[in-house]
Each structure stands twice: as structure tokens, then as C-alpha cells.
Amino acid sequence: MKKIFVLDTNVLLNNPRALFSFEDNDIIIPLAVVEEIDNLKSNNSVLGYNARETSRLLEEIRTEGRLDKGVKLKEGGILRIVINGKDLRIPKGLSASKMDNRIISTALHIQEDNPDLKVVLISDDINLRLIADAFGLKAEEHSSTKLSDEQIYTGFKEIQVLSSVIDKFYSEEEISLEDLNLDEKLDMFPNEFLQLTASDQNKKTALACYNGTKLKKLKYNRSTPAKISPRNREQQLAVELLLNDDIKLVTLSGKAGTGKTLLAVAAGLSKVVDENKYSKLLVARPIMPMGKDLGYLPGEKEEKLSPWMQPIFDNLDFIVHRNKSDKYIYQKLLNSGLIQIEALTYIRGRSVPDQFLIVDEAQNLSLHEVKTIVTRAGVNTKIVFTGDPFQIDNPYLNLHKNGLNYLAHKFHKEKIAGHVMLKQGERSELARIASELL
Structure with missing residues (x-):
């Protein structure tokens, strides 16, 4: 089912090319977002750079048609800038002077005008998502680059092997993954570390680094850079x-x-x-x-x-x-x-x-x-x-x-x-x- 995504300013300030990450769904950019980006464009920082980059991307899209009417993107969706104008209606309890509330107002208007479509406010601001939820508006974090717990890389694994495998590793100073004699395949990545712990002998271990083909002995295990010891x-x-x-x-x-x-x-x-x-x-x-x-x-x-x-x-x-x-x-x-x-x-x-x-x-x-x-x-x-x-x-x-x-x-x-x-x-x-x- 096609969706309508309403973007908050911080999504574009974190990554201007987020404009193109919503596949064939429609994208709404509230006027308040454009105003906030305009206010930051002269900032001598990464935020300022991203604000200028967002403006450049929107200008490129604008050459393909009127943004207030909607311009079709290569991904299949339609991008539109929505101007509330005189019809600006802020939900009761929210101040009209805050840009965040104007963004919520725009999203609520879009939801009213499109009862058969799923409207989602995309924001990396936790508080804005909480406010949106309080007014019955679905809100989500921009997730195209969000990592799951499993995707957070540690660079280290630990497995149990027979003590004879550790003896072989110390003797040859390297060992293949096949020589570990594991029941299941072990996925290793270049420069990832592995601790081998003997399953049949107490306190017998070895540390290895995977070079892409074999597990190798550490090269700098005796090094103390600037006399700082690990x-x-x-x-x-x-x-x-x-x-x-x-x-x-x-x-x-x-x-x-x-x-x-x-x-x-x-x-x-x-x-x-x-x-x-x-x-x-x-x-x-x-x-x-x-x-x-x-x-x-x-x-x-x-x-x-x-x-x-x-x-x-x-x-x-x-x-x-x-x-x-x-x-x-x-x-x-x-x-x-x-x-x-x-x-x-x-x-x-x-x-x-x-x-x-x-x-x-x-x-x-x-x-x-x-x-x-x-x-x-x-x-x-x-x-x-x-x-x-x-x-x-x-x-x-x-x-x-x-x-x-x-x-x-x-x-x-x-x-x-x-x-x-x-x-x-x-x-x-x-x-x-x-x-x-x-």
C-alpha cells in the first residue's frame, strides 16, 4: 500500500539525500522545513553544508515541475512542498510560533485530506514523535540507515576448540578456518579478532586476527607505543x-x-x-x-x-x-x-x-x-x-x-x-x- 511520508527538518540535515530513500511513496515537505533550512544555509558548519545541499537538491527537482503541485521522482514517488498559508491550524495546546508544531499541523492536514492512505511523519526528534503520537499521527524515525542490534559490529568473536587446535596455531603461527574443526561454519571478516578457548583444557587460550584467508598470530602483542602498555x-x-x-x-x-x-x-x-x-x-x-x-x-x-x-x-x-x-x-x-x-x-x-x-x-x-x-x-x-x-x-x-x-x-x-x-x-x-x- 502506498504511503505518504511527511519529513521533519532534521532528517534532511542529517542526510540531504534522504529525499530519495522512500521508494515509490509520496513525500511531503512542509513549508516550515524549507524555512528552517533557509535559516541554516549560511551556517559555517556541517548543518549549514547539509542545508545548502538540501536546497540544491530541491532546486534540481524544481526544474522538473512545480513543487507545490508535485514532482515525480525517479524512484516513483511524488515530492511536494505543502504551504498551509491562511489555513494554518495548530492543534489545541500547541504554540503556532514553533516550527515543529507547524510541521505537525501540516502532517495532520495531509492525514485529513488522505483518509485512505497511511500518512507517516518521519523525524529523528524523539519529542516531536511523542507529540505526534499524542495527536493520533503515526511517527517514525528515519530508518534507512538505522542499525539493528545484530548489525552493531564488535570486531571480536570467541569460540571453543580442542586444545590440539590451539597447539597447532601456536606451532605454525597461523591456522585456516577449516582447521578449527567446528560443527557450524564460522563467518569471519578481514581484521576481525578471534579468541580460541580450549574446551578440554582449563585456561588454555589463543588470540588470532583473520587476514581474509587465515587466522594469524598477533604482530604487535609485545608493542608499547609511546611506552603505553595495553x-x-x-x-x-x-x-x-x-x-x-x-x-x-x-x-x-x-x-x-x-x-x-x-x-x-x-x-x-x-x-x-x-x-x-x-x-x-x-x-x-x-x-x-x-x-x-x-x-x-x-x-x-x-x-x-x-x-x-x-x-x-x-x-x-x-x-x-x-x-x-x-x-x-x-x-x-x-x-x-x-x-x-x-x-x-x-x-x-x-x-x-x-x-x-x-x-x-x-x-x-x-x-x-x-x-x-x-x-x-x-x-x-x-x-x-x-x-x-x-x-x-x-x-x-x-x-x-x-x-x-x-x-x-x-x-x-x-x-x-x-x-x-x-x-x-x-x-x-x-x-x-x-x-x-x-
């Missing part, structure tokens, strides 16, 4: 990905205190300062939790960035203290051009060649934003995304719909990418217990 299994696996130069994209997820950022910074310093593998370590963070673009904050760019980048400086200080050396001191690295710390706002539009790029707090990035960042990578650049998908500040993203998890999912079959979900907190005993209990 403290648990998942941290060891993260180091394996971070130090492997053949892996160009690494995603590390986990709760606060699991060591994601520290390990990434330590590996980056090791590769740039100690090995000269890359010309620069570039660390970037999204500034969304600040609430405003940097241009609104007082002071020079470095002063504006300092409070939000303090966790990076804290990690650098920890590494300097651990090494008892000044070679990793931030100001010294900055003066020599070996390190740069930026807001993500300044990354878009640039080419990033020959650099070790760390994108911290990546759980706050939309799908379109991670695409924008990854496509900046030049020759001999490695990108590491770190973040906690359980602690998202972006009101339109969640565990199943954020750039970090989506990136790990989309790249999990690629040989140049790897992912690990870190589980155990190592910041302190207090921090670990608080993360579990609170």
Missing part, C-alpha cells in the same frame, strides 16, 4: 589495529575510561615522532556539545579550542609523564609541526595527506559527517575514529544511528579497515564501578 585483551587488539600500517581506517568504540583516546594518541605519536611514518599527528573533535560554532566564542581560535580539547592535552600529559621525557610535550611538537589539534569544522574541504588523523567523540557525528571526513584522506593517511556510542550528545543520533557505529558496520568487510569495541574501564577502580553502576 592493560586488557581489547586494548591489545586495539593496538594491533593502530600499529598496522596496512589498515587505513580504525574505529574504536567503548564507554568512558576504556582507553580509546589514550591508545590512539600514543600510537599516533609513536608513528609520527618515533617512526616518521607520517608527517603529522592531527587530532580533531566535533564541537557540537559546546552548543555554538567556534565563531561565537570569545578569543583566538586556540583559546576557543582549549577547553574542548583539554582531554587530548590530558592524554598527552599522561604520555609525557609515563616517558619521563620532553619529546612528546605538546608545545614542542606543535613548534616542530608534528602535531595539530583542530575542531572538525576546519577539516571539511581540506585534503589530508600523509597524516595520522584521530577523530575523537565520533559518536556525535552523523553518517554524512563521517563520509565527509573519510573522503578527506589523502595518500598515506590513516584515520582513527574513537567514541562512546552509549553517550551521545547529538539529540538526533542514538546507539543504532550514529556515524561511528555506521562506519564500523559499512567497512567491516574491507581489508583496509578494522574495529574493536573496548569493554573494560582502566581509568581507575572508582571510574570503572561508576560507569557500570550509574
Whole structure:
């Protein structure tokens, strides 16, 4: 049965091409959405870019016909901009001054005019969906890029095998999936890790990494980048990905205190300062939790960035203290051009060649934003995304719909990418217990 989808502004600001994700169903864009997009078009941020991109796409569609009458899309549906004009009627109890309420009003009008069709408001705003439901209007999250629990990739599996299989693995330092002698087929992906646990001998285990054809012994299990030693299994696996130069994209997820950022910074310093593998370590963070673009904050760019980048400086200080050396001191690295710390706002539009790029707090990035960042990578650049998908500040993203998890999912079959979900907190005993209990 054909449906009519009414789009909220945030759907297009997260992904302008969502316009084309509704197959042969009809699409309604309320005038309030167009107004909100127009208000954001001059914004010097990803939201501003997406607003301009949405306007460009609508303009292309407009050349095919009048948007108020409806224009047929290649997918088969009809896209229409609805203007309530003098007939604007806001449900009792809602303010007419709020754009969200005008969008709900439009959706209710469409529902009244089309009693035989299913009308659905599409919004990534939880509260708007709740209000819509209160007025008898069906509302859904935009689900074309939403991951299920099964699709959230961890980068790690654990199986039981005979102890003789583990002996063979240690002896030959590699083993095929067939040699595991499992009853059921085991699906493994490139750079995915596997723990082998003996079913017939207590405490006998082995860690392996799948290279696309065989399970191989870890290469960097004794490595301590910038003298930072892994403290648990998942941290060891993260180091394996971070130090492997053949892996160009690494995603590390986990709760606060699991060591994601520290390990990434330590590996980056090791590769740039100690090995000269890359010309620069570039660390970037999204500034969304600040609430405003940097241009609104007082002071020079470095002063504006300092409070939000303090966790990076804290990690650098920890590494300097651990090494008892000044070679990793931030100001010294900055003066020599070996390190740069930026807001993500300044990354878009640039080419990033020959650099070790760390994108911290990546759980706050939309799908379109991670695409924008990854496509900046030049020759001999490695990108590491770190973040906690359980602690998202972006009101339109969640565990199943954020750039970090989506990136790990989309790249999990690629040989140049790897992912690990870190589980155990190592910041302190207090921090670990608080993360579990609170």
C-alpha cells in the first residue's frame, strides 16, 4: 500500500539525500522545513553544508515541475512542498510560533485530506514523535540507515576448540578456518579478532586476527607505543589495529575510561615522532556539545579550542609523564609541526595527506559527517575514529544511528579497515564501578 511520508527538518540535515530513500511513496515537505533550512544555509558548519545541499537538491527537482503541485521522482514517488498559508491550524495546546508544531499541523492536514492512505511523519526528534503520537499521527524515525542490534559490529568473536587446535596455531603461527574443526561454519571478516578457548583444557587460550584467508598470530602483542602498555585483551587488539600500517581506517568504540583516546594518541605519536611514518599527528573533535560554532566564542581560535580539547592535552600529559621525557610535550611538537589539534569544522574541504588523523567523540557525528571526513584522506593517511556510542550528545543520533557505529558496520568487510569495541574501564577502580553502576 502506498504511503505518504511527511519529513521533519532534521532528517534532511542529517542526510540531504534522504529525499530519495522512500521508494515509490509520496513525500511531503512542509513549508516550515524549507524555512528552517533557509535559516541554516549560511551556517559555517556541517548543518549549514547539509542545508545548502538540501536546497540544491530541491532546486534540481524544481526544474522538473512545480513543487507545490508535485514532482515525480525517479524512484516513483511524488515530492511536494505543502504551504498551509491562511489555513494554518495548530492543534489545541500547541504554540503556532514553533516550527515543529507547524510541521505537525501540516502532517495532520495531509492525514485529513488522505483518509485512505497511511500518512507517516518521519523525524529523528524523539519529542516531536511523542507529540505526534499524542495527536493520533503515526511517527517514525528515519530508518534507512538505522542499525539493528545484530548489525552493531564488535570486531571480536570467541569460540571453543580442542586444545590440539590451539597447539597447532601456536606451532605454525597461523591456522585456516577449516582447521578449527567446528560443527557450524564460522563467518569471519578481514581484521576481525578471534579468541580460541580450549574446551578440554582449563585456561588454555589463543588470540588470532583473520587476514581474509587465515587466522594469524598477533604482530604487535609485545608493542608499547609511546611506552603505553595495553592493560586488557581489547586494548591489545586495539593496538594491533593502530600499529598496522596496512589498515587505513580504525574505529574504536567503548564507554568512558576504556582507553580509546589514550591508545590512539600514543600510537599516533609513536608513528609520527618515533617512526616518521607520517608527517603529522592531527587530532580533531566535533564541537557540537559546546552548543555554538567556534565563531561565537570569545578569543583566538586556540583559546576557543582549549577547553574542548583539554582531554587530548590530558592524554598527552599522561604520555609525557609515563616517558619521563620532553619529546612528546605538546608545545614542542606543535613548534616542530608534528602535531595539530583542530575542531572538525576546519577539516571539511581540506585534503589530508600523509597524516595520522584521530577523530575523537565520533559518536556525535552523523553518517554524512563521517563520509565527509573519510573522503578527506589523502595518500598515506590513516584515520582513527574513537567514541562512546552509549553517550551521545547529538539529540538526533542514538546507539543504532550514529556515524561511528555506521562506519564500523559499512567497512567491516574491507581489508583496509578494522574495529574493536573496548569493554573494560582502566581509568581507575572508582571510574570503572561508576560507569557500570550509574
